[in-house]
Amino acid sequence: MGSQFTCTLCGRCCNGFGRYITINQKIGGAYGCSLSLTKESFMAVLDPGRSELFSDTSYQNEHPHACPFLRKEDEETIVCTIYQSRPRFCREYICCTGKVMRQDTVCGEMKGRRDIKTADPALQRAWNGLKERYGGEPDPQWKDGVRKTLTASGYDVIFYE
Ligand code: SF4
Ligand code: SF4
Secondary structure, three states: OOOOOOOOOOOHHHOOHHHOEEEEEEEOOEEEEEEOOOOEEEEEEOOOOOHHHHHOOHHHHHOOOOOOOEEEEEOOEEEEOOHHHOOHHHHHOOOEEEEEEEOOEEEEEEEOOOEEEOOOHHHHHHHHHHHHHHOOOOHHHHHHHHHHHHHHOOOEEEEOO
């Protein structure tokens, strides 16, 4: 079972970033940009082979709130065209903190600090109880409570490294 987060290139995390990332100017082959969320300024350079994809703005027309560098590569893949020079905030962002499994099947994705995405009603109920009991605790105690409680109910809990 993998203990590393794997990005599926769904693009969801970048779909609302148009309001935060602004391209201020083009300087030669680079773009001077700012990220208002963190007051970060950064120089973006299109990744090798991404110029043609970047010049196609149809994704922006369909997703007006998307980051200006986000593009659809194919039906299932949404890519950052400046991945190698993306800002620090994007480098540090992790959308999932872990997963909950039962019999080698993923039945929940842990998101943010105390959230879960699951279609398993029993897991959702257990999670709600965990939030009430440990939600206000520091992360190590929270993780310990999640691991112990869900393991006792027959789940495998994996926090990403
Ligand atoms: S980081 Fe998460 S939300 Fe963003 S593209 Fe990857 S899987 Fe999707
Ligand atoms: S710079 Fe790249 S990783 Fe950051 S929000 Fe835009 S598309 Fe996403």
